[in-house]
Amino acid sequence: MDRMSGLDASFLYLETPAQLMHVCAVMVLDPSTMSTPYSFATVQAGIDDRVREMPTFTRKVRRVPLGLDHPVWVRDTSFDIERHVHRLALPTPGGYGELMELCAHLASLPLDRSRPLWEMWIIEGYRPDGPDGAERVVTFTKMHHATVDGVSGANLLSHLCSLEPDAPPLDLGEKQPHPRDPGRGELLGRAVIGTASRPLTLARVLKPSAQLVTKTVGRARQGTAMAAPFSAPRTSFNGTITSHRAIGMADLDLDEIRRVKKATGTTVNDVVLTVAGGALRAYLADRDELPDSSLLATVPVSVRDSSRRTTGANKVSALFTKLGTDIDDPLERLAMIAERNRHAKEHHNAISADSLQDWAEFAAPRTFGLAVRTYANLRLAERHPVVHNLVISNVPGPPIPLFFMGARIEALCPLGPVFHGAGLNVTVMSNAGNMHVGVIACRESMPDPDALVRHFPAELARLGSSAEDPA
Incomplete structure (x- = not known):
């Protein structure tokens, strides 16, 4: 079993x-x-x-x-x-x-x-x-x-x-x-045995969680905590979603991303988030929806290498990061994101790799499902502060060409789920010199994802030009 x-x-x-x-x-x-x-x-x-x-x-x-x-x-x-x-x-x-x-x-x-x-x-x-x-x-x-x-x-x-x-x-x-x-x-x-042992499991996870809260408060006072949820501005893709989806795809030059990374002393993930922030800024500005404060993204993080658990398909955690959509200059946005990501990673590393998995064990099948349906039916995502604006995932892919049933793979584009309150998901995956970008959204929230996707190559080119001439 x-x-x-x-x-x-x-x-x-x-x-x-x-x-x-x-x-x-x-x-x-x-x-x-x-x-x-x-x-x-x-x-x-x-x-x-x-x-x-x-x-x-x-x-x-x-x-x-x-x-x-x-x-x-x-x-x-x-x-x-x-x-x-x-x-x-x-x-x-x-x-x-x-x-x-x-x-x-x-x-x-x-x-x-x-x-x-x-x-x-x-x-x-x-x-x-x-x-x-x-x-x-x-x-x-x-x-x-x-x-x-x-x-x-x-x-x-x-x-x-x-x-x-x-x-x-x-x-x-x-x-x-x-x-x-x-x-x-x-x-x-x-x-029955599992239910009877849950109080012991709860006692085991409460202490480190309480310690984490104390450390987070300290980091927040020092300005080194990751961005806080419920601090995101509301946009047109932050509400109750429907089952309809809309999809867009684009390709980025991985060598150009690496060149910018090397020139600025940042990481590939920093560059990807900067490009995404610029694309979202341009998309919202085109629609006269650009908020004064930065969009907030949830970034899934794999804990596969540090998890103590040997079972389970999902070994992930998540961190929150500002995307700098309130900053026009791409190099300034990259510097801000790189600094915030360093703090977010330090903060995230202080959290047990299995923390999310430990707490998820207490998700009661009937109660959890009923709560989700009630949340959707009452459209509560539109009544409380926005938790986060979207999900952005960076999935490492094979660096060499691959063949599927003998056919060469020219593009491999992943697409993640969207949620009530965050009807947009951006996933990027590297493969054989390219960075493939997949955007999926609730169709009612974003009818034309290409209006967002087309800004990704342009924002990378803009960032690359700025990295060549920092002045």
């Missing part, structure tokens, strides 16, 4: 018909590198062969009776690849606009919880260079956040990829055993 961690299960409880908790990825493939001509049947069979012995792809959720404990993973003994890998074709002319519209529609659909929580759509007929250009194949993948976080999701996709067109898939190490299906009595017994 493979019990879900509290953090993994929380993503199930957070899900509503409007707040969909899956993560997505768009891969643009060049089929000309395949040793045999592309066919959907061959690709589907190849995926089936590679995922069938991977528990993450073949397990499904089983609830504990009476909701006494977090759900467990069990093997789907009737796993059928045809229920997970589907085929679609873009309408003519098959350009970027048609692709984004289709991907947004697919991102708006919930996953079926009676089956393993992932789907892949093979999309044919994509012509990014116009009707007369070469055709590309696109894969749109959805996996529930209860199954993966950013790092583990990238690793799982890597299992379907190879370093050469005809090479075997990348080896991810020792294979994990498939979870067994426990009986009802065992589930109830374990749930």
Whole structure:
């Protein structure tokens, strides 16, 4: 039996018909590198062969009776690849606009919880260079956040990829055993024992949490604390969301990002956040919505290397950071973000790597889900101060070209979930010299993400020019 961690299960409880908790990825493939001509049947069979012995792809959720404990993973003994890998074709002319519209529609659909929580759509007929250009194949993948976080999701996709067109898939190490299906009595017994031991667990996590509060107050007085939640200005994408999604993508030159990083003595993440801050500033200014104070972003942080936990798909924490949208000069914005990020990292490092996971164990299935639905139905996100404006994730990707079923990956763009109160998510991922930017938003909050995405390359160019001539 493979019990879900509290953090993994929380993503199930957070899900509503409007707040969909899956993560997505768009891969643009060049089929000309395949040793045999592309066919959907061959690709589907190849995926089936590679995922069938991977528990993450073949397990499904089983609830504990009476909701006494977090759900467990069990093997789907009737796993059928045809229920997970589907085929679609873009309408003519098959350009970027048609692709984004289709991907947004697919991102708006919930996953079926009676089956393993992932789907892949093979999309044919994509012509990014116009009707007369070469055709590309696109894969749109959805996996529930209860199954993966950013790092583990990238690793799982890597299992379907190879370093050469005809090479075997990348080896991810020792294979994990498939979870067994426990009986009802065992589930109830374990749930009762777990419930009885929660007071002891609570006592164990209360002391370090109280110490953290004291240290945070001290940091705040010294001006070295990370940015505080509930201090964000309200924008058009900070309210109650719907199930409709809108998507935009862009590519940045990773070498240019590294050049700016080296010239300014900052980090890649500092540069990415600066570019994002500049793009958001330009987008809001175009709409006459630019607030006087800076936008506040939640930045997920992987704690996979420092966590003491050996189970659970999600090993993440988060920090809050100001994006400097109130600063016009890009170098000044970069300096501010770099300094604040240093303080935020120091503050974050003082927090136990497992703190979020420890507290998530107390998320009661019924109570948590009811609270989320009540919060959405009463539109409370529009009544209290804004917690944060958006989520920005930076996921490290492979630095070398990869091949998916023999087709070269030209773009690999991840997309995270959006939340009530923060209907915008920006995720960037590096791959083979590029930084791919994926923007997903509630369509009613941001109908045209391209109006934001198109500012990313321009802001990087502006930052690069300023770094060349600081004067």
